Amino acid sequence: MAHAELSEGAGGEVAQSPHRYPLLASIEHALGMLVEIPAALLVIAEIVILFAGVVARYALHRPLIWSDELASILFLWLAMLGAAVAFRRAEHMRMTAVVANAKPAMRAYLDLVATAAALAFLILIAWPAYEYAYEESYITTPALQITNVWRAAALPVGIALMALFAFLRLARSGNVRTMLGALLSVALVIAVFWLLSGSLKPLGNLNLIIFFVGVAGFCVFAGVPIAFGFGLATYGYLALTTGTPLMVLVGRMDEGMSHLILLSVPLFVFLGLLIEMTGMARAMVAFLASLLGHVRGGLHYVLVGAMYLVSGISGSKAADMAAVAPVLFPEMKARGAKPGDLVALLSATGAQTETIPPSLVLITIGSVTGVSIAALFTGGLLPGLVLALTLSVLVWWRYRNEDLRHVTRAGAGEIVRAFAIALPAIALPFVIRYAVVEGIATATEVSTIGIVYAFIVGYLIYGLLIYRNFDWRRIMPMLVETACLSGAILLIIGCATGMAxxxxxxxxxxxxxxxxxxxxxxxxxxxxxxxxxxxxxxxxxxxxxxxxxxxxxxxxxxxxxxxxxxxxxxxxxxxxxxxxxxxxxxxxxxxxxxxxxxxxxxxxxxxxxxxxxxxxxxxxxxxxxxxxxxxx
Known part of the structure; x- marks a missing residue:
């Protein structure tokens, strides 16, 4: 139910009718397949390249000097194609609190306004993206010795694909009058700002409030996808109040999406889906439930503790959340937890664990301020624990009256049996942390070790012996979902970096x-x-x-x-x-x-x-x- 609401709210699918324009629907489906298949293959390629780098360096003592560079090139393509998949599926995140309360006609109009606003940003940024890719053609990569346009071209290609999907969505909308009204509304707002550009420049820093608070805030509350709202605000500020070449904005978006540590996001997303599909998640949850299932709010405590333990493994909070949520959310929902409360607690645990080493933020602070990174690592453990305790107090308060009459306390034999079944799955986070601590793999590479471990253990132990539910046909949809989710997250980060x-x-x-x-x-x-x-x-x-x-x-x-x-x-x-x-x-x-x-x-x-x-x-x-x- 939550997924259906998200899809409907994230991009105006409610206004479409696939049976109204079968030719357009067929074109969109064919184009979608042309994007989804390469995106899925890119996820596989990243896993293979990074894992090969670990094996070559640690086992063969012959490091692949080009592996990180190739992974970085493919990563930008994965981010942009994933963002295009997310746009087609209407899964770019947006705030629907206001839109959801509107009347059906107004909601259909606002859904189309969201699509039109996103399309406006894509059209505005298309030429600067092309210029940026052209400028990058003069740069040669150090390891592979190829022109950097092979990497930078992902930006204009991804932007063009998203714009094409936006055109198709608008063309397939059920009401031509509503669609034209949405397009004219967005065009009118842009035209007004453009005509006022001469008056905006003398305002100085007041423009920060106009664009980064006013425009961005209006877009967010009007239901425009978050990434595109941020992008429109930044584009408007730079284009109308400064003389900055807009190609620079594309460069900052590239920088935000291309940080190699963020490659752990799609890999941990896929790892989370994999441990759920193999039954490893089921085994871990069964064991955790046998220990704390009879306690009010028990699995919520497990979520807080799990985020504390896995935090820092990947260096990315999004990756940490992607590793934990698929394991615990299904069982917590089955026990009656509301999806909104779960995602709220997941967000809170993400904030709670920002100081847990080896956090990339700690490393960054040490590098730019001269503070000892070792001291930061030592000092970060206890503050995170203090916040975990304050969250646990609130969990206790909120769930102090939880009805557990249907839950029976597990006996010692049941706990031991659940532990024996879950042991290979429970070992996974320890394998990952050991690989990081011992220097076997970097924070980015370590997710591939987890994926290989999950494949072997999940298939041999859980897939063949215990649950017998390993379904190879689910791998391709999981890869596409990984690319889609990662693209949506990374585009937000890229546009936020441009705003910064x-x-x-x-x-x-x-x-x-x-x-x-x-x-x-x-x-x-x-x-x-x-x-x-x-x-x-x-x-x-x-x-x-x-x-x-x-x-x-x-x-x-x-x-x-x-x-x-x-x-x-x-x-x-x-x-x-x-x-x-x-x-x-x-x-x-x-x-x-x-x-x-x-x-x-x-x-x-x-x-x-x-x-x-x-x-x-x-x-x-x-x-x-x-x-x-x-x-x-």
């Missing part, structure tokens, strides 16, 4: 630092303002861009007012994490919704309680520096 760059160029970061330097009240005021500022920044920027922008500016100020650098780092990371997973702008929240296959509107109400619990935990960490620096 736009904020940087405005001089906003320097203004903020100057304002915070002159605050009265010493360290307490500085920490309080930092918390508020980084919650807001975290909701707009990805963690790493925000750290790169503001870390070098604010950490010297923290030292000057007497705040320990490691303590300040934990406060900043946790505050950004809360913002990152806070709707309506938090990118992490929409990633959690995409992973959980839940309409974002369903999680809005329950997430505020979890965010409050996280804020309480953050305040405790801020008040007691020992939590961060006691073991240094």
């Amino acid at each position: 760059w736009g904020l940087t160029q405005s001089g906003f970061s320097r203004t903020l630092a100057a304002a915070m330097t002159g605050l009265p009240g010493g360290s307490a005021t500085f920490i309080a303002v930092s918390i508020v500022a980084f919650v807001i920044l975290g909701s707009v920027l990805e963690g790493i861009p925000a750290i790169v922008l503001f870390g070098p500016l604010l950490f010297p100020i923290a030292r000057a007012v007497g705040v320990h650098e490691v303590h300040y780092a934990m406060i900043v990371i946790l505050a950004m994490g809360i913002g990152l997973f806070a709707p309506p702008f938090g990118v992490g929240y929409y990633a959690a919704c995409a992973i959980g296959r839940v309409d974002p509107a369903e999680g809005i109400r329950p997430i505020w309680g979890y965010l409050l619990a996280l804020m309480v935990g953050l305040i405790i960490v801020a008040i007691f520096p020992w939590i961060s620096i006691g073991f240094l």
